[in-house]
Amino acid sequence: MAVFAPNANPIPFPGDELCPIARTWGVNNRSVALRIPTGAPETRHLEHRVAGADGQSLSGHRSRARRHAQGIVEKLDPGPATVAMATPRRTPSCQRLATALRLLRDSTFLQDYFGKRFVEIFHAIKSAECRRFNAQV
Numbered sequence: 001m002a003v004f005a006p007n008a009n010p011i012p013f014p015g016d017e018l019c020p021i022a023r024t025w026g027v028n029n030r031s032v033a034l035r036i037p038t039g040a041p042e043t044r045h046l047e048h049r050v051a052g053a054d055g056q057s058l059s060g061h062r063s064r065a066r067r068h069a070q071g072i073v074e075k076l077d078p079g080p081a082t083v084a085m086a087t088p089r090r091t092p093s094c095q096r097l098a099t100a101l102r103l104l105r106d107s108t109f110l111q112d113y114f115g116k117r118f119v120e121i122f123h124a125i126k127s128a129e130c131r132r133f134n135a136q137v
Contacts, residue, residue, distance in 0.1 A: 001100035003110070004051040006126055007133075020049040026082040097130050 020033040028038045035047040071078070104110060105123045114122075 001050070002097070002104035002123075002126060004048075005097075005100075007097070007129070024082040025078055029082055032082045097126070097133075101127055101130060 020031065020035075022033065024032040025034040025036070026032040027036045029035060030049070033048070033050045035049055037045065037047060101123055104119065104126075107119070111119050
């Protein structure tokens with residue numbers, strides 16, 4: 001979440017059933033994090049509904065992501081699609097930016113993907129922003 005929603009404002013608010021705040025996927029379901037809209041096969045695509053506009057720069061990592069697609073390489077099962085607008089278990093990183101930053105800092109996956117130095121610098125900048133935000137009345 002620190003990468004997808006790198007500021008305090010876009011962190012999804014608990015209680016909004018259309019906020020994708022859990023590790024879920026589904027077909028034509030707006031309450032999931034990874035949505036596959038229905039439509040003609042030639043228009044089929046994936047929507048990553050978690051990232052805010054300020055986290056969209058990650059789309060530039062597409063070619064690297066193909067080489068580093070952990071779920072595909074390890075053939076991880078995403079589990080069944082979320083069909084109803086149930087409230088699945090929330091990821092703790094969606095609750096607060098400070099928690100998301102701690103998880104970012106400790107993530108060996110992100111250190112491997114972006115590089116340890118990038119994660120250190122990104123963490124330092126966003127932590128300073130988080131402290132400034134939290135100091136406001």
